[in-house]
Amino acid sequence: MEGIKIGGGVDMINTKDLDPNFKYEVVKEHGGTNIMRCFACGTCTAGCPVRAIDDRYNPRKIIRMVLLGMKERVLKSDFIWLCSTCYTCYDRCPQDVRLSDIMTALKNIAVREGYIHPSFKEQAKLVGTFGRLYEVEDFDNKKRGKMGLPPVKKTFDDVTKIIKDTKLGEMIK
Numbered sequence: 001m002e003g004i005k006i007g008g009g010v011d012m013i014n015t016k017d018l019d020p021n022f023k024y025e026v027v028k029e030h031g032g033t034n035i036m037r038c039f040a041c042g043t044c045t046a047g048c049p050v051r052a053i054d055d056r057y058n059p060r061k062i063i064r065m066v067l068l069g070m071k072e073r074v075l076k077s078d079f080i081w082l083c084s085t086c087y088t089c090y091d092r093c094p095q096d097v098r099l100s101d102i103m104t105a106l107k108n109i110a111v112r113e114g115y116i117h118p119s120f121k122e123q124a125k126l127v128g129t130f131g132r133l134y135e136v137e138d139f140d141n142k143k144r145g146k147m148g149l150p151p152v153k154k155t156f157d158d159v160t161k162i163i164k165d166t167k168l169g170e171m172i173k
């Protein structure tokens, strides 16, 4: 079969591009164990706060795509990075699929395969450089001094060391 229609004919997938082992890869990943319990009820999508502001985000569909073997499309997609890990779907899922953890598992696989969303790459670079998500300048510490607050360190070396030692630094170059 050349193509399969999903989502009411909106998406076309080519069976040649499918990886039937992708779902097993996700099952083996920490947090991904329960993915095959999903029976596509849509409770996760209905309660998702990200979905409420952007209807292109559809957690149920992401699970379907994984189960179908659409590895490249899932790992390259922006959508896996939109999950805010709020755990609403985790609490409400009747099948204990633990979707929030599956989204984390997908992000971890994506990073290993070299797909890191640019915004997260920039954030990780900042943490790798300063040990926090923003740079503290002299100006900030002067302002703190005027308010009677002690200065904050410009760099947290223990955090930057962790990034270096775990090789995350290599991945975010």
Ligand code: SF4
Pocket: 037, 038, 039, 040, 041, 042, 043, 044, 045, 060, 063, 089, 092, 093, 094, 095, 096, 097, 099
């Ligand atoms: S709520 Fe659970 S079972 Fe229902 S579609 Fe979402 S992950 Fe699947």
Ligand code: SF4
Pocket: 044, 047, 048, 049, 050, 051, 059, 082, 083, 084, 085, 086, 087, 088, 089, 090, 099, 100, 103
């Ligand atoms: S954990 Fe992610 S997918 Fe689940 S409801 Fe929250 S934002 Fe949506």
